[in-house]
Amino acid sequence: MKLLGVPRLPNGTGQAQATAVFNLIQDWNRVDRVKCMSFDTTASNTGVHASTCVLLEEKLGKDLVSLACRHHIMELMVDKVFDTLIGPSSGPNIKLFQRCGEHWGSIDRSEYESGLKVDSIASALSPVLDDLIQFIQQQLTEFQPKDDY
Numbered sequence: 042m043k044l045l046g047v048p049r050l051p052n053g054t055g056q057a058q059a060t061a062v063f064n065l066i067q068d069w070n071r072v073d074r075v076k077c078m079s080f081d082t083t084a085s086n087t088g089v090h091a092s093t094c095v096l097l098e099e100k101l102g103k104d105l106v107s108l109a110c111r112h113h114i115m116e117l118m119v120d121k122v123f124d125t126l127i128g129p130s131s132g133p134n135i136k137l138f139q140r141c142g143e144h145w146g147s148i149d150r151s152e153y154e155s156g157l158k159v160d161s162i163a164s165a166l167s168p169v170l171d172d173l174i175q176f177i178q179q180q181l182t183e184f185q186p187k188d189d190y
Contacts, residue, residue: 045069055085059096066101077106082116106176 045065050057066072078094080086086093087109098105123130127137166173 045071053085055088055092055094055096058085058093059100062093062097063100072101075101075105077108079108079110081110 046068048061048065050061066075078097080094084092089095094105094107123135123137127135
């Protein structure tokens with residue numbers, strides 16, 4: 042593992058970040074070796090149009106495997122559900138969370154069922170399953186800088 046660099050950025054936009062990462066990849070002559078990207082789920086990284094991830098893929102001229110930080114994935118999913126069902130929040134005190142907190146003691150948590158549709162995920166991954174398993178097994182043999190991932 043090698044730290045490619047710590048460039049100073051003019052700002053925190055997706056464009057500035059993608060340019061800095063791309064320049065480092067070019068400086069180290071590794072454009073052809075980049076297969077995936079790991080990132081937290083801030084809007085500047087994950088937005089649909091001008092995020093670091095989208096712009097980096099454009100600069101590299103290829104799609105990359107996206108490895109969002111597992112600590113942030115659920116936050117991003119819940120945010121999208123709330124935006125869709127309730128609308129964007131206007132502040133830090135979201136009424137639904139306040140009500141849930143007030144009634145938490147009366148919620149029967151023994152009857153919990155996952156909303157995850159395992160069959161649909163399995164069918165979506167089926168065409169690339171062997172490649173995905175091989176990639177993951179290879180990653181397990183390599184040093185991982187954040188071993189809690």
